[in-house]
Amino acid sequence: MGFVGLEIERAAVATWPASTVERVDGWLYRCCGLLNRKRSNSALPPAVVADAAAAVERLEEFYAVRGTKPIVQVSPLDRHAELDAFLAARGYRVVAPTAVMFADCTRVLDDLARLPLPGRL
Known part of the structure; x- marks a missing residue:
C-alpha cells in the first residue's frame, strides 16, 4: 500500500470524527466516548515510529485517562x-482487519459507462 495507503488513511480520519483529538510526536490520538467505534477511538501512528516503547507508553496514558x-x-x-x-509482544491483538481499496476515478467511470443498464443494451 505504501505512500498512497498512508495518504488514504490520513484522509479517512475525517470520515470517523472524534470528540477529542490530540497530536503527539506525529501520532494522532482520537477518542470519542459516546460512540463505540474503533476508528474514532484509535491512535494513528506517524509514517515512522522511532521509539515504539515510549510512544506506546504515551498513548496508553492518553486512553487510560479517558477510561x-x-x-x-x-x-x-x-x-x-x-x-x-x-504491539503483539506487548499483548495487543488484531481486532478488526480492514481492507482499503482505491481506484482511478476516470477508469471507474469509464467502466461503469460500459455496463449494460436496464433499457440500454
Missing part, C-alpha cells in the same frame, strides 16, 4: 511492521 482501552490503527502495514510486532 478506555488503547487501539492502534496499524496501517499501512508495510511501514509499521516493527510497530505491529512490538
Whole structure:
C-alpha cells in the first residue's frame, strides 16, 4: 500500500470524527466516548515510529485517562511492521482487519459507462 495507503488513511480520519483529538510526536490520538467505534477511538501512528516503547507508553496514558482501552490503527502495514510486532509482544491483538481499496476515478467511470443498464443494451 505504501505512500498512497498512508495518504488514504490520513484522509479517512475525517470520515470517523472524534470528540477529542490530540497530536503527539506525529501520532494522532482520537477518542470519542459516546460512540463505540474503533476508528474514532484509535491512535494513528506517524509514517515512522522511532521509539515504539515510549510512544506506546504515551498513548496508553492518553486512553487510560479517558477510561478506555488503547487501539492502534496499524496501517499501512508495510511501514509499521516493527510497530505491529512490538504491539503483539506487548499483548495487543488484531481486532478488526480492514481492507482499503482505491481506484482511478476516470477508469471507474469509464467502466461503469460500459455496463449494460436496464433499457440500454
